[in-house]
Amino acid sequence: MTENWNVFERITERERMSLFLNTGLKQDGPAKDFGRLLSITVNLYRAMGNQAIPAVYEQVYRLEDRLESLMSRQSDQNDDRKGIYAGRIMTGTKVELFFYVKEGIEYKRGLDSVIQSFDQFNFTYAERPDTNWSFYMDYLFPTPLEQLYMRNARLFYGLRQNGYKLDVVRPVHHVLYFEGRESLDVCKQKAIAHGFKIERTEAGNEKHKLVVSKRVLLDMSVLNGTVRELFELAQAHGGNYDGWGTNTSRRFSVRLRSALRNPRIVTAVFAIIVLAAATWELLNEGF
Template sequence: MEEDWNLFERIRDREQVLIFMNTALKQKAPFIGYGQRITIIFNMYSLWDLSDSSTQKAQQAFYELEDRLISRMKDKGYALYAGRISSHNKMEMYFYAKDDWDWEREMKRILLDFPNFRYYFSMHLDVDWSFYLEEMAPSPLEEQWMRNAKIAYALKRRGDNLEKAREVQHWLHFPDSTRMDEMKSKVGPLGYRVIVSELDTTRQVEPYVLHLSKLHTLDVPTVNAVTKELFVLASEVGGTYDGWGTRLILKFPAKLRAHLKRVCSKMIAAFK
């Protein structure tokens, strides 16, 4: 089964939650024969007690349980894991199980392996996968936040110092010059610098391109706030936000590794 796991924030019932879901399922959902939506809700307070009130230890304990539970369900062919919704005091896991699976008896048997966790589970018929497609699935803005997180984590793995402010480029598209000019008037007072505003004759839809730049860091909360600002403003004037890009800024150890790699490459080339 194809997988593409993404993490994004959302406000639900005036509470901030994190949604971690396999967005690859969206392309083929609903899956025929997997109409039982099983919800397992874990109480995090019990994990905090077992982890000496350490949030990090409690979360790690849950993630280990999650991995084992997913493996058990997948190996047995019982269900597809749609994802989880995390809040301050609970973790909600969502599976879509086979229609003929005796879910209650088997779930009790599986969860016997996790006696230290406080949880409850339930099943709802959802043959259309409406919860996954309508309640969990990301909005266009949340999809941008998913991309933000992926880019930021990729930069971090390459040694980028995300806390270092740098010029970040942003691109927006508009159907006409009037809307583009209106956007320019809105972003100027907010600290954005216009690099290019032009008609791109190669584009058939929204051919007017606005290329902006702003100095900011690349930690996920900051990037999400900036992209939300531009996303909302562009929508208000009838345009579309189309993403961002920047240059890599390495931390000192990463710079040193990159320098040594270049030196070693030159030395090897010299002896060939």
């Protein structure tokens, strides 16, 4: 099965959720013989009353690894997997993990053994038929807006991993497309009313482009909120939200590490160090 793991948030009227999902399953599923949905609910209340939250989440991730290993392990010769891990939903006090299990396979003894080794949590689990993987396709899989959140998470993680400064307010540019000029003009006025600056408009043969910007902190929740605002604004006027971009600068330590990968710069730095050491030695000798 194709693996393409992604993180995105889901906001409902009642709560905010974080989903970790193998979105690659959509192109392969539903898998033959894996037509039963197993949901495992982990209640975190008791653990959070006794431990720091980061420690609790670390244990959740270890539990997740154990369960995936139990259900997805297979030999080289045969597909003897018990189940296919689809993903999880996490809220402040609860985690739900979802597997599509093979019909007629015995897994409960191993599952109970794993659960007993994590006695700081309260568990419930249930299994039901879902031959068409309707729960995955219709509920778990991200909506068009959530796919933008998913893309935001990948971009945000990539910027952070590469040392870009994310803790400063900066202009973020957003691109929207419309089929008609009239729709673009209406949306442009509403964007101004929402505090956006109009950077430019471009007329095309088939689509008209609108670029707007707003100075915001490059924070995930702020970014998702801005994307949602523009996505809904574009949709209301027959347009499409295309994405965002910003000028970023990397932290000095990361720029230095990157520069030192260049052999010419390494040679120059080494020469400066040698020269400085030689000068210091001569000064100490009273030259």
